[in-house]
Amino acid sequence: xxxxxxxxxxxxxxxxERTYAPYLIERKAPGVVFAAKLQDTAITSYKSGKVMxxxxxxxxxxxxxxxxxxxxxxxxxxGDTLPEKFAELSVIGSDETGTGDYFGPITVAAAYVPAxxxxxxxxxxxxxSKQLTDDYIRQIAPDLMHALHYSLLILRNEKYNDLQxxxxxxxxxxxxxxxxxxxxxxxxxxxxxxxxxxIDQFAERGVYYNYLKGSKAIVEENVLFSTKAENLHVAVATxxxxxxYAFLLEMDKLSDKVxxxxxxxxxxxxxxxxxxxxxxxxxxxxxxxxxxxxxNTEKAKKIAYKR
Numbered sequence: 001x002x003x004x005x006x007x008x009x010x011x012x013x014x015x016x017e018r019t020y021a022p023y024l025i026e027r028k029a030p031g032v033v034f035a036a037k038l039q040d041t042a043i044t045s046y047k048s049g050k051v052m053x054x055x056x057x058x059x060x061x062x063x064x065x066x067x068x069x070x071x072x073x074x075x076x077x078x079g080d081t082l083p084e085k086f087a088e089l090s091v092i093g094s095d096e097t098g099t100g101d102y103f104g105p106i107t108v109a110a111a112y113v114p115a116x117x118x119x120x121x122x123x124x125x126x127x128x129s130k131q132l133t134d135d136y137i138r139q140i141a142p143d144l145m146h147a148l149h150y151s152l153l154i155l156r157n158e159k160y161n162d163l164q165x166x167x168x169x170x171x172x173x174x175x176x177x178x179x180x181x182x183x184x185x186x187x188x189x190x191x192x193x194x195x196x197x198x199i200d201q202f203a204e205r206g207v208y209y210n211y212l213k214g215s216k217a218i219v220e221e222n223v224l225f226s227t228k229a230e231n232l233h234v235a236v237a238t239x240x241x242x243x244x245y246a247f248l249l250e251m252d253k254l255s256d257k258v259x260x261x262x263x264x265x266x267x268x269x270x271x272x273x274x275x276x277x278x279x280x281x282x283x284x285x286x287x288x289x290x291x292x293x294x295x296n297t298e299k300a301k302k303i304a305y306k307r
Contacts, residue, residue, distance in 0.1 A: 003078070003227070004053045004062040006069040016043070016051055016065060039266050039294055040100030056202065057100045060265075079201045079226030086233060089195040090114040092185055093235030094178050096202070097243040099170060102270045102296040103262040103289055104251045105157060106170075108177040109243035110185040111150040112194060113235040120147060121234045126241060134248055141245035144238055151184035152246055153177050161292045171203050175211030182219040196222045200229040200236050254289055262289070266296055274300035 008016065020036035020043050027035035027044065034045040041057035049070075053062040083089070094110040113121050124140055124147075125132075132140075144150075155163075155177060163173055178199055186193075197219065203211070205225050212218050229236040255262045258277060263269045277286045278300055290297065 004058045006051050006053075006062060006065055007049055008051055008065065008068060009070055010049065012065065012068045013045055013049060013051060015068075017045060038100070039102075060100075079229070080205075080224040082198075082224060082226065082232060083196070086196070088115060088118065089233075091233045091235040092182065092194045092197045093200070093229065093233055093237070093239045094181055094197070095200040095230065095236055095240040095243055096174055096177065097240070097247040099174065100266060101247075101264050102266045102274065102291055102294045103264070104247060104254060106155040106160065106173065106177065107243045107246040107250070108153045108155075108174065108181050109150060109239040109246065110178070110181040111144070111148055111235050111238040111242060112185055112189055113148060113233070113238060114192075114194075117148065118234055121238060126234050126237045132241070134244070137241055137244050138248060141241050145242060145245075148238065149185060149188050150239070150242055151181045151188065152242060153181050153184075154246060154250060156250070157290055157292075158288055161287060164291075164293050171207070172211040174202055175208050176215065178208075179212050179215060179217075179219055183217055186219065194222070196224055198224050198226065198229050198233055198236055200240070201225040201227045258289070266294060270296050271299040271303060275303035278304040 017034045020034075020038075023036040023038055023043075025035050025037045031046045031048060032044055033047055034043075036043045038055075038057060038061070041053055041055040041061050043061065044052045044054070046052075051065070053059075090113070092110055092112045094108065096106060096108040098104050098106040121144070124143055125136075126140070126144070155173060160173065164170075182197060199208070202208075208225070209218070209220075226232055230240050231237075251262055251264065258281075260273075263273055274286060274290065274296055277289065286297075286300070
């Protein structure tokens with residue numbers, strides 16, 4: 001997760017507001033002229049010309065406007081203070097993919113990069129998966145998975161929807177998945193231990209551990225949290241790539257199942273494809289492919305039943 005601030009011209013700022021108008025929310029705060037809330041991103045526009053993107057999808061949305069910015073991107077990293085030369089230590093990193101996508105699962109990966117393999121991982125071209133094309137991720141992920149110890153969990157739509165119906169927030173689901181992935185990986189590499197564990201922060205430390213209350217085992221030793229963690233150690237970037245790769249494979253399977261390519265994200269194209277599935281196969285089939293509580297469901301119903 002990240003906070004990204006762009007300085008935009010008045011014209012571009014108006015374009016931003018038109019683009020996100022369907023997601024308009026009321027936000028009464030000094031200087032705010034417009035606010036919108038996507039499934040995974042909050043967008044706030046200010047009188048000063050600054051536009052702030054916050055949340056798991058911040059980098060994705062900010063990238064759409066970055067070339068039009070009149071000042072450099074400001075990315076704010078929040079979280080724990082890291083030890084000196086942290087990037088050179090043996091670290092387990094964890095990250096997730098799919099939280100903002102209507103179609104497909106949530107995938108969570110944890111990857112262990114010992115100090116002696118950091119150079120190898122960098123040589124393979126590892127960086128945050130959001131900065132890599134899906135084709136490139138498909139190329140390098142198998143090499144990383146062969147070279148490193150990792151664990152991977154996939155929360156498919158049927159289980160996701162069941163948990164959501166039982167009152168689990170997406171944050172709680174992610175917390176449980178991260179904790180389980182870390183447990184599995186620590187078991188794999190035992191008796192070896194990492195110097196630290198770095199989680200790409202999607203919740204404050206206290207909130208994260210509150211999600212885990214009642215769990216049989218909770219990973220707490222040497223755990224650090226930071227936003228934009230993929231830029232702080234290659235272990236998190238590696239986990240990001242493995243999680244993305246698994247998500248892409250799952251999307252391939254779902255696309256094969258319905259007979260056409262399912263789009264990523266949660267935009268208008270997603271609504272149209274969801275409506276197509278509704279008309280062809282009904283709500284039960286669509287539910288097996290999607291995060292049912294997303295706003296896309298109601299939008300797809302309006303499109304499907306209008307025609």
